[in-house]
Amino acid sequence: MSITNATTIDEALAALAVNPKARVIQGGTDLMVEVNFNRTTIDSVVSLRRVAELRRWHVDDDAHTLRIGAGVPYAEMERPPLCDHAPALAEAARTVGSPQIRAAGSLGGNLGTCSPAGDGLPVLSALDAVVHLRSQSASRDVSVHDFMVGVKRNVRRADELIVAVTVPLVTGFQGYAKVGTRNAMVISAASACLVHDAVAGTVRLALGAVAPTVVRARGAEAWLASQTSLVGTPMVSEALAREFGARAAAECSPIDDHRSTAEYRRHAISVLAQRLLLRAATGSATALRGIRQ
Ligand SMILES: Cc1cc2nc3c(=O)[nH]c(=O)nc-3n(C[C@H](O)[C@H](O)[C@H](O)COP(=O)(O)OP(=O)(O)OC[C@H]3O[C@@H](n4cnc5c(N)ncnc54)[C@H](O)[C@@H]3O)c2cc1C
Structure with missing residues (x-):
């Protein structure tokens, strides 16, 4: 097997331009599982582990945005100072695998694999993230909604790298929650990210593991906006939150599989969705409890 240990993005792109069949590896926490279970075979690899540019993040105070390099590990997203800029991403990062997985796994890898159960993806969807792609000859920015096209399928071309994502800095509550078959080291059976922009007066809700890609509950979002002002702290009754949750559930298209039933x-x-909205209204910290049928 041929291995290119790139130290810059340009070096990695040059290797991909010569051999677009080469597989890119960042943390390897998805790719090596595929290899170990004989689900994929690899002739050549472009390793991004030593590409420092991919591990940087940056706040643009003028544009009110946060740009996160594709190789920044979850372990960095979950801690200050990065966690302060994107709290829902930090919350999602804290739920990923184990400390070892979080030390190696990255958003670039989560996007590269593009599983609907990937914990970073509902956050990127609720924040309307932009994915920055680069090849040797061109760069393009793709909305995360257009990037994900099916179960483990995305629009990245073989000669492209995901170099970073940009998300807005939002004033207001943002939170992430997931359920699985146990409380730790678990892939989501269902997940949700809610972002309340208290200045723009919007609530955005993205759902994971309940459709071929992460989906936005745009009907529930619009219904909520028609029921109450979302500028500042929203007034949310239990009944309103329950109806919001029911409308969100109606927008997903889950399947039965080894992790859960569609009904659950x-x-x-x-x-x-109901709990996240109530948290947005009270500004309360994470309160993940079991969900009974
Ligand atoms: C024990 C275990 C527990 C896990 N738990 C969770 C969990 O709770 N939640 C969760 O979401 N995931 C979980 N995962 C999956 C995995 O950790 C994540 O999806 C992680 O984000 C993958 O990142 P990585 O850098 O390791 O990706 P890699 O394995 O290096 O790459 C994954 C895919 O993305 C491509 N890729 C990587 N970087 C780039 C790039 N810059 N440009 C283009 N393509 C790229 C690769 O070619 C490959 O196809 C778990 C995995 C394991 C082994």
Whole structure:
């Protein structure tokens, strides 16, 4: 097997331009599982581990945005100072695998794999993130909604690298919650991210593991906006939150599989969406409890 240990983005792109069949590896926490279970074979690899540019993040105070390099590990997202700029991303990062997985795994890898259960993806969706892609000859920016096209499928071309994502800095509550078969080291059976922009007066809700890609509950978002002012702290009754959850659940298209049933997934989404909205209204910290049928 040929291995290119790139030290710059340009070096990695040059290697991909010569051999677009080469597989890119960052933390290896998805790719090496595929290899170990004989689900994929690899002839050549472009390793990004030593590319320092991919591990940087940057706040643009003028544009009110946060740009996160594709190789920044979850372990950095979950801690200050990065966690202060994107709290929902930090919350999602804290739920990923184990400390070892979080030390190696990255958003670039989560986007590269593009599983609907990937914990970073509902956050990127709720924040309307932009994915920055680069090849040797061109760069392009793709909305995260257009980037994800199916189960483990995305629009990245073989000669492209995901170099970074940009998300807005939002004033207001943002939170992430997931359910699985246990409390730790678990892939989501259902997940949700809610972002309340208290200045623009919007609530955005993204759902994970309940459709071929992460989806936005745009019907529930619009319904909520028609019911109450979302500028400043929203006034949310239990009944309003329950109806919001029910509408969100109606927008997903879950399946039965080894992790859960479609029915439980739908129920879980209604509860997660309801709780996240109540947290937005009270500004309360994470309170993840079990969800009973
Ligand atoms: C024990 C275990 C527990 C896990 N738990 C969770 C969990 O709770 N939640 C969760 O979401 N995931 C989980 N995962 C999956 C995995 O950790 C994440 O998806 C992680 O984000 C992958 O990042 P990585 O850098 O390791 O990706 P890699 O394995 O290096 O790459 C994954 C894919 O993305 C491509 N890729 C990587 N970087 C780039 C780039 N810059 N440009 C283009 N393509 C790229 C690779 O070619 C490959 O196809 C778990 C994995 C394991 C082994």
